[in-house]
Amino acid sequence: MKKTIQILAVVLLSVSSLEAQNNPCACCTEDHAAFDFWLGKWEVTLPNGNIAGENLIEKIQGDCVLRENWKGANGNFTGTSYNFYNTATGLWEQLWLDTAGTILKLTGKRIDNQMILMSDEVVNEDESITVQRITWTLLEDGKVRQVWEVLRDGVAVNVLFDGLYSKLE
Template sequence: MKAIYIVFVCLFSFSVNAQQNNTSCKCCTEKHGEFDFWIGKWTVTNPDGSFAGTNVIDKIQDNCILRENWTSANKGYTGTSNNFYNATTKQWEQIWVDNQGGSLHLKGNRVGNRMILKSDMITDSKGQKFHHKVTWTLNEDGSVRQYWETITIDNSITVAFDGLYKKTE
């Protein structure tokens, strides 16, 4: 009887440990890793090759948040974004806040080698409606292109940013 009790305790203990290990990283799924191609320390250049800034992207909060820390070549401008997969809405979200009081909330998904996030429709001070669309493309050489468009309700497009990310480490 004692041997059966010991076997039961061992099996129960193993089962509990296995369950704890399987649930210890709730954000270690394939979906949560879709934007990992952006992780790293980067030098960012404009289309003409001029220096745009630096960016450090890392994972925090047990792999649940992809954090961005941007430092622009324009002195005094910095910003941070938290990017996360929202399992409830089944989409990625980015919440950006900069040191000038600006903020942006984007939502979307990965399509092939691109992460495509868009804002809701925004109305500016002149009553013009527009939304932002930011696309990060993983290039074959490991670099990443960030292409940010501002799109008006009549579909006219202004490029707000076009940067090429190259890893520094």
């Protein structure tokens, strides 16, 4: 009986392993696709119409990760982010790294036509709480607006970036 259970366990593990290997897209769920509206090659403009730069957002790692490759209009500033849906938390996460040495970690989720990601809270010397929030909004014409704000005690006090994404390809 013990030998039968061992053989059954090995067979089940083998089938499970083969199933995982044969599943061509472990991250092809609705949750994993929530940020797909940002995929593509984009020209990004500022509210005054000036070009801010270009951004390429593509899926990598078996469609489990969105990688952003930013290049500022002057060509001197670049940045990369890795965005993924964390099945353990049910949230999207982003890690942003750039040539200025900035490291930004965000988490959040999609609500209707917006992906809203926020940093952890920082308690300031005056005991106020600061959070960075980036919101990507899918517009009716297929463009995407990205707004990066600083919130102090829940109120937006500064806009660090406001860009309109228009597809190049």
